Amino acid sequence: MNSSERRGPLRLLVVDGHPIVHAGVSSTAATTPWLTVVGYAKTGQEAIAAAKAHRPDLVLLDLRLPGPLAAQVIHDLRACAPGTKVIIYCSRGRLDGAVIDGADGLVPKDADPAELLDALHGVARGERLPGSADGLAKQCSPGVRDLKKHGLTRREFEILRRVAMGETNAEIARVTGLASNTVKTYFQRTLEKLDARNRVEAVVHAAEIGLL
The missing domain is CATH 3.40.50.2300 (Response regulator)
Known part of the structure; x- marks a missing residue:
């Protein structure tokens, strides 16, 4: 346009x-x-x-x-x-x-x-600003595109992303419509898949492999 x-x-x-x-x-x-x-x-x-x-x-x-x-x-x-x-x-x-x-x-x-x-x-005017999929293709985080490669489901990734933003299980449950225990279960699976012991390790590892 x-x-x-x-x-x-x-x-x-x-x-x-x-x-x-x-x-x-x-x-x-x-x-x-x-x-x-x-x-x-x-x-x-x-x-x-x-x-x-x-x-x-x-x-x-x-x-x-x-x-x-x-x-x-x-x-x-x-x-x-x-x-x-x-x-x-x-x-x-x-x-x-x-x-x-x-x-x-x-x-x-x-x-x-x-x-x-x-x-x-x-x-x-049709420009691709920094941050667009084309403009930073070589630098961008693969995000959802590589979930299968790391064994995560879309829901697990959504919860991981919200954990990275500092949200608690209760806050994540409120915005996703899930029960707090369900959020906890999803994130426990994510910890296992990322070989992480806690939230900090999960976020750091996810960043290192390009998920965040």
Whole structure:
């Protein structure tokens, strides 16, 4: 998509669990004639519904959303709104490990308005920003793609990823809809598969082999 070939401003959907982010992006867009915020969602499920309703050109997607993994949300967005460009929005400290299959790029959450607008406009013009699957193909974490190689299921990987983000079993249970004991069982299996004795060893080992 080329912004110069379309009429009217680019339509942006903001997907983030914090309303203040939506307010800040909306404020920035209000001073930008080529961009307008058409929707806001707090979860991956809400994002899919909003994409169906608003057909955005761009989606700014928080990496740490409750529910499905970002890669699954992107897949579903592509299915319901073909042609939509997706930019992952995450803390600068997580940029190196945040490459997600299907994303068109990354932008740090502490980016200033000009940096954010440059990223959005670049993606709209068809640029592959740092962090996209193409732009960092040689550096990116294999993530879900290599789960079978290391014997992990998608659910085990989801729980491992949340453990790496510092979430407790209770917190993981709440966002995944699983019982705490079930989360514990899944993670015990992950420890065995990664030959790790505890959470720290599991996260370190997973990072070393490129899963995180």
